[in-house]
Amino acid sequence: MKKIGLVLLLSAALVMTAVGCSNSSSSEARKSDDGRIKVTFWHAMSGASGELISKMADDYNKKQDKYEVDAIFQGSYEESLTKLKTVGGTAEAPTLMQVQEIGTKYMVNSGYVQPVQDFIDKDKFDLSQWEENILSYYQIDGKLYSFPFNTSNAILIYNKDKFKEAGLDPENPPNTFGEIRAAANKLTNDANNEKGFALLVYGWFIEQLIANQGADFVDNGNGRDGLATKSLLDSPESLGIFEWLNDMNKEGTLGNYGRKWDDIRAAFSAGKVAMYLDSTAGIAGVMKASPFEVGTGFLPTPDGKEPNGVIVGGASLWLMNSVAEEEKEGAWDFTKYVTEPAVQAEWAAGTGYFPITKAAHEEKLLRDKYAEAPPFLTTVKQLQLTKPGTATRGALISVFPETRNEVATSIEKLYQGDEPKKVVDELTAKVNKLIEEDNKINAPK
Amino acid sequence: MSPIGKDLPRNKDSGLRLLTVGLLYLSPMLIFMLVFTFYPMLKTLYYSFYTTNAHGIPVLFVGLDNYIQLFQSDSFLTSLRGTFLYVLYTVPLGVAIAFFLAIISSERLRGIQFFRVIFSSTIGVSVAAGSMIFLFLFHPSIGFLNHVLDWIGLAPIHWLTNPKWALISVAATSVWMGIGFNYIILLGGIQGIPEDMYESAKIDGAGYWVRLFRITLPMVSPTLFFVIIVTVIHSFQSFGQIDILTKGGPAESTNLIVYSIYQNAFIHYKFGIASAQAIILFLIVLIATIIQFKVGEKKVHYQ
Numbered sequence: 001m002k003k004i005g006l007v008l009l010l011s012a013a014l015v016m017t018a019v020g021c022s023n024s025s026s027s028e029a030r031k032s033d034d035g036r037i038k039v040t041f042w043h044a045m046s047g048a049s050g051e052l053i054s055k056m057a058d059d060y061n062k063k064q065d066k067y068e069v070d071a072i073f074q075g076s077y078e079e080s081l082t083k084l085k086t087v088g089g090t091a092e093a094p095t096l097m098q099v100q101e102i103g104t105k106y107m108v109n110s111g112y113v114q115p116v117q118d119f120i121d122k123d124k125f126d127l128s129q130w131e132e133n134i135l136s137y138y139q140i141d142g143k144l145y146s147f148p149f150n151t152s153n154a155i156l157i158y159n160k161d162k163f164k165e166a167g168l169d170p171e172n173p174p175n176t177f178g179e180i181r182a183a184a185n186k187l188t189n190d191a192n193n194e195k196g197f198a199l200l201v202y203g204w205f206i207e208q209l210i211a212n213q214g215a216d217f218v219d220n221g222n223g224r225d226g227l228a229t230k231s232l233l234d235s236p237e238s239l240g241i242f243e244w245l246n247d248m249n250k251e252g253t254l255g256n257y258g259r260k261w262d263d264i265r266a267a268f269s270a271g272k273v274a275m276y277l278d279s280t281a282g283i284a285g286v287m288k289a290s291p292f293e294v295g296t297g298f299l300p301t302p303d304g305k306e307p308n309g310v311i312v313g314g315a316s317l318w319l320m321n322s323v324a325e326e327e328k329e330g331a332w333d334f335t336k337y338v339t340e341p342a343v344q345a346e347w348a349a350g351t352g353y354f355p356i357t358k359a360a361h362e363e364k365l366l367r368d369k370y371a372e373a374p375p376f377l378t379t380v381k382q383l384q385l386t387k388p389g390t391a392t393r394g395a396l397i398s399v400f401p402e403t404r405n406e407v408a409t410s411i412e413k414l415y416q417g418d419e420p421k422k423v424v425d426e427l428t429a430k431v432n433k434l435i436e437e438d439n440k441i442n443a444p445k
Numbered sequence: 446m447s448p449i450g451k452d453l454p455r456n457k458d459s460g461l462r463l464l465t466v467g468l469l470y471l472s473p474m475l476i477f478m479l480v481f482t483f484y485p486m487l488k489t490l491y492y493s494f495y496t497t498n499a500h501g502i503p504v505l506f507v508g509l510d511n512y513i514q515l516f517q518s519d520s521f522l523t524s525l526r527g528t529f530l531y532v533l534y535t536v537p538l539g540v541a542i543a544f545f546l547a548i549i550s551s552e553r554l555r556g557i558q559f560f561r562v563i564f565s566s567t568i569g570v571s572v573a574a575g576s577m578i579f580l581f582l583f584h585p586s587i588g589f590l591n592h593v594l595d596w597i598g599l600a601p602i603h604w605l606t607n608p609k610w611a612l613i614s615v616a617a618t619s620v621w622m623g624i625g626f627n628y629i630i631l632l633g634g635i636q637g638i639p640e641d642m643y644e645s646a647k648i649d650g651a652g653y654w655v656r657l658f659r660i661t662l663p664m665v666s667p668t669l670f671f672v673i674i675v676t677v678i679h680s681f682q683s684f685g686q687i688d689i690l691t692k693g694g695p696a697e698s699t700n701l702i703v704y705s706i707y708q709n710a711f712i713h714y715k716f717g718i719a720s721a722q723a724i725i726l727f728l729i730v731l732i733a734t735i736i737q738f739k740v741g742e743k744k745v746h747y748q
Binding site: 078082085088089106109110193201256257258259263266267270272273398399401402405408409412413415416437438440441442 | 496497498499500501504505584585586587595600601603605606607608691692694695696697708711712713714
């Protein structure tokens with residue numbers, strides 16, 4: 001009977017696919033077309049930064065003939081991490097993966113990774129030239145798990161022309177919450193729908209503003225001394241930020257441009273908002289897009305409080321443990337190349353990210369860039385003035401992506417008219433629950 | 446023995462044989478349904494009673510806890526309310542506009558083909574492309590809609606960043622995108638009505654409105670019924686436009702149930718909660734469809 005034949009064929013096809021799936025966990029190194037060992041590098045950089053990464057990989061591939069780095073853009077940090085979750089721990093995983101700073105704890109617990117410390121020890125690689133502030137973020141119990149790659153922090157960006165029009169000193173940006181509020185009042189022009197100040201609806205800025213006051217985000221030394229059990233989002237430091245935003249919102253001087261980086265940047269470049277907080281990584285793009293002179297200032301603090309400094313933001317490179325040894329060697333070799341001063345200088349000058357090694361600052365390319373575009377220097381100064389401590393080393397929790405989402409939602413509720421105290425209390429309860437549930441399930445026992 | 450008695454065992458035998466052969470004929474479809482529909486559904490049900498770890502593996506049996514937690518969480522209730530509102534915004538309006546367009550373009554006029562192509566064109570626009578178009582229209586500072594408002598002297602509206610407007614903006618996008626499909630189906634339904642019915646009505650002296658309400662509407666009602674059911678289900682399952690336009694924000698006002706499932710499952714890796722949500726959504730759609738069949742079927746006129 002023909003039909004039985006068809007059924008058999010179909011079942012056979014199913015079995016074959018099933019076998020095909022399970023047959024993929026070999027530790028053979030992947031090879032490029034010309035027989036070199038292929039290092040698959042997943043990154044999350046689009047636009048100008050993405051092009052620079054491709055160039056980095058091309059330059060490296062031309063420089064030597066043993067390895068070939070294949071740099072693949074896998075969507076935003078969130079999207080690429082989601083993709084990694086589906087292949088992590090298998091031979092299909094990338095060799096090298098760029099993960100956002102808040103994914104650190106998740107990655108450490110995931111069991112997918114090979115700590116780069118293993119290679120550092122084996123190679124006796126010298127880390128003394130590295131910025132301590134950056135290293136300290138990624139060191140857990142004295143061990144470096146991943147290679148810091150692109151680091152940024154939060155800064156104030158403002159429109160110098162608007163400052164002049166409003167009678168403010170364009171060379172002297174506001175430094176405190178009170179000063180920003182006062183300046184925002186002068187800079188707001190209701191007739192043209194121009195707002196004085198805006199904050200991207202993104203949890204990262206709240207983290208930075210809390211750290212700048214020397215306060216922790218979660219308990220147990222920001223989750224560095226032991227497993228974090230509670231969020232500290234209801235601290236006076238955190239509440240103060242929400243009250244500050246609420247005051248400006250009530251006065252009508254605060255713009256809301258949603259959760260997208262591009263939208264708030266477009267609003268700034270179009271002159272719709274005079275001051276906003278951005279990542280240092282955005283400076284290059286904003287300066288290019290704005291038809292006026294762009295100024296940068298330090299991250300503000302509450303009045304009368306000395307700035308404590310910022311948390312290192314950005315991302316680091318992780319080695320996967322499920323791929324062939326030769327591939328790992330290649331990835332290690334590539335990361336060493338990436339941290340060479342000349343490569344770092346080119347990367348920093350092209351993006352606004354912060355060079356990881358001190359030597360990069362001595363490169364002519366970067367010095368020229370700083371001389372030509374002083375706003376870049378703000379980011380360097382801000383990081384170098386940062387006081388080391390648990391606050392500025394940043395919190396370690398694995399539910400960070402969810403937490404950021406909750407923080408963003410709470411900012412939106414505040415803008416909608418909820419009272420700061422209520423917003424902060426609800427937020428803390430939600431984040432506490434996230435941490436508690438995660439500890440119950442995922443904590444190492 | 447009588448011929449009937451002789452036939453009985455043979456009949457039984459052939460019944461079994463028929464069933465086997467029938468199953469064999471159906472087997473390609475059955476296998477695919479088993480593998481890609483029923484198995485995932487059962488697995489979803491199974492997951493909904495568990496909590497998963499960071500790798501998405503179920504590790505802790507929690508019984509009905511996921512469901513209880515959901516109904517106690519403000520976020521989920523907001524999400525449910527948002528979903529129902531969204532269905533309410535999109536379905537009646539989307540079907541009404543498409544029906545109106547189908548009626549006016551079913552007339553035999555010169556060049557009507559051109560309008561038919563235009564009215565049905567949104568069927569060729571993918572959700573992603575359509576959402577991108579609206580993203581530019583809705584842009585908070587440089588968007589076209591706010592330029593128009595500015596030009597006629599009105600204050601700009603924060604289409605996607607104000608919780609009061611966001612759901613309406615997303616719904617408007619969905620209505621626009623759904624028109625093409627609804628229009629084509631409804632136009633097909635209207636054109637399938639035999640011409641002689643209109644002719645005899647005309648001879649009896651029926652005017653345009655009488656013909657519309659007494660002939661067109663009843664005759665097209667099965668098509669309309671189909672369109673409504675499909676649009677309701679489709680509406681409950683909207684995802685792409687939300688992902689592109691608002692990502693569930695602001696203040697969770699557009700965090701509709703499917704988007705919330707996506708977030709829980711593929712961003713937070715909480716398959717347990719996400720599966721419970723999926724089961725709840727399945728039940729809601731099932732009940733909504735049953736109600737529509739019970740209520741709608743009576744009003745539908747089949748020839």
